[in-house]
Ligand SMILES: Cc1cc2nc3c(=O)[nH]c(=O)nc-3n(C[C@H](O)[C@H](O)[C@H](O)COP(=O)(O)OP(=O)(O)OC[C@H]3O[C@@H](n4cnc5c(N)ncnc54)[C@H](O)[C@@H]3O)c2cc1C
């Protein structure tokens with residue numbers, strides 16, 4: 001599983017971080033950091049949920 | 064088998080449809096939508112699309128691309144005129160009648176207007192058409208734009224107009240912006256932010272009416288008798304839930320459609336989004352929430368509720384969350400504060416235009432608002448989802 005964030009769309013609202021904090025982090029500089037670009041399989045559910053909830057639909061989960 | 068009928072094809076309606084399919088419902092679903100095509104995503108209409116920095120076609124609802132897959136019979140330009148809850152029959156404006164096995168009410172809300180004669184140059188903002196009409200009037204280069212109402216949409220429109228280089232007056236009847244929903248100190252911050260960007264903010268002023276000549280608006284007359292000259296007026300004085308078609312239907316109406324904690328209004332009828340008032344068990348109060356993410360989450364809950372049939376269904380417990388962009392400031396709020404709650408500032412200050420405010424009522428935290436503090440708001444929201452206790456929030460933010 002590979003996480004791709006479209007940073008042109010992302011507006012750093014941290015919704016993804018609320019759902020999957022092990023993978024997404026918005027830091028004090030207001031930018032989103034992807035902590036694990038290829039997270040382990042057991043985070044799939046969280047990551048998929050984060051992608052679904054992202055208001056900008058900026059996250060893609062590739063298999 | 065009669066179809067499940069979803070009324071309204073915006074966030075709430077399509078999310079309910081998605082939940083029906085995800086929940087394994089394989090029967091027919093009919094979606095009825097008054098607009099002539101898929102309603103656009105609304106948040107960019109007061110921000111990027113109005114500013115001209117986003118192509119209108121790009122303002123698409125999250126489920127737009129998936130609609131085909133959801134196998135629904137979607138009928139555009141179809142207005143539901145009336146409904147009978149006793150036998151779940153809908154009557155359409157074109158005279159057709161439709162028998163439903165279940166109904167999702169997701170008709171949202173419509174902007175309130177000032178009344179009076181129709182004048183060119185006066186706008187509300189709800190649909191893409193509204194946005195493009197306003198944008199066309201702004202492109203002419205009016206000497207002044209008056210925004211009536213300093214709620215979130217009014218404030219966003221004022222900000223966007225300033226960024227387009229226009230002169231803007233923002234009128235608010237209350238002593239501070241957002242005074243119905245937020246403590247005055249936070250509203251005053253919003254007023255100051257707009258003043259710092261050159262908006263003529265006037266608080267505590269009543270609007271008496273619009274002034275026009277030759278069918279076009281020329282100004283706004285205030286309660287004190289003075290008139291502000293304006294070529295464009297944007298009315299942002301809130302919305303009313305779209306329940307006209309439910310009058311006399313047997314569906315209970317109050318502040319929108321009155322639902323129980325599972326989003327059920329009467330047997331076979333659920334509601335979601337801007338139109339729905341439900342009992343939020345997490346807060347122990349009834350609420351109607353006009354927010355983007357909420358419409359999606361409640362739409363899904365309403366869809367699941369229909370599938371639960373005669374069973375008890377699952378309560379929809381939620382900590383609402385929304386955002387608002389004004390200039391380069393990003394507001395976010397989790398929870399449901401009241402104007403009378405105490406406001407405690409953490410992680411910055413109003414002067415820095417970067418902070419978190421936590422709202423306190425007794426030993427409860429009713430919500431957290433951040434300006435350029437997305438992480439703190441989202442983390443607070445997670446805590447609030449566990450419990451509304453004040454102390455953990457104070458500990459998190461201190
Ligand atoms: C300009 C603007 C900016 C916004 N910005 C933000 C933001 O930044 N953050 C945020 O959280 N929220 C924002 N919102 C709020 C958010 O967009 C709404 O909460 C959301 O659209 C509600 O979705 P809904 O499905 O309940 O209703 P709606 O989006 O109102 O859709 C209801 C649909 O039902 C249809 N309908 C109504 N009556 C009938 C009928 N009788 N028959 C058939 N169809 C009917 C309508 O045509 C409409 O398409 C904004 C809203 C606007 C207008």
Ligand code: SF4
Pocket residue numbers: 005009010011012013014015016017024026032053054055056057058059
């Ligand atoms: S939820 Fe989406 S927009 Fe928000 S920070 Fe994450 S990727 Fe960016």
